Amino acid sequence: MMKRLNKIVFIDDDIPTNEYHKFIVKKANVARDSLFFTTAEDALVYLSDIKTKYDFPDLIFIDINMPGMSGHEFIDAVRSLPNYNESRTELAYLATTMTNQDVSAYAANDMKYYYFKTITAVNLCKIVTEIFNIETVNKPIAVTDQRARRI
Numbered sequence: 001m002m003k004r005l006n007k008i009v010f011i012d013d014d015i016p017t018n019e020y021h022k023f024i025v026k027k028a029n030v031a032r033d034s035l036f037f038t039t040a041e042d043a044l045v046y047l048s049d050i051k052t053k054y055d056f057p058d059l060i061f062i063d064i065n066m067p068g069m070s071g072h073e074f075i076d077a078v079r080s081l082p083n084y085n086e087s088r089t090e091l092a093y094l095a096t097t098m099t100n101q102d103v104s105a106y107a108a109n110d111m112k113y114y115y116f117k118t119i120t121a122v123n124l125c126k127i128v129t130e131i132f133n134i135e136t137v138n139k140p141i142a143v144t145d146q147r148a149r150r151i
Helices: 015-028 040-048 071-079 100-108 121-132
Strands: 005-011 031-037 059-063 090-095 113-116
Touching: 005 015, 005 040, 015 031, 015 121, 031 040, 040 059, 040 071, 059 071, 059 121, 071 090, 090 121, 100 113, 113 121
Parallel strands: 005 031, 005 059, 059 090, 090 113
Antiparallel strands: none
């Protein structure tokens, strides 16, 4: 029996990316529940309404370059919430590019986890195993897009 996270949250202003990640979370089967937001502000309102640290998501992925509130500002705001517990909730950046300067900025913001988007089902299983040290699945399910097989 594999262990699953209670809840994963993805925050990305790109709707197709969110739709893809919905599919990936379901395919990887690593969480009982998943939520998707297109603005950091909406995600912050949701997280602010959580009453106990036990109801907080296990893992939150945030796109760094968001309109309005940036990923960096979001992380700072989440860390200041009264029911946020850094030993229960892991935060991870998602980015389309990553320079050495970006990695230095992530480290300066005390971020341990940052990944290229979009995440595949196999990568999501590896990420959950890496962060939470739990066995997700014996054989991660590869996702193939039939449209890519055109000849």
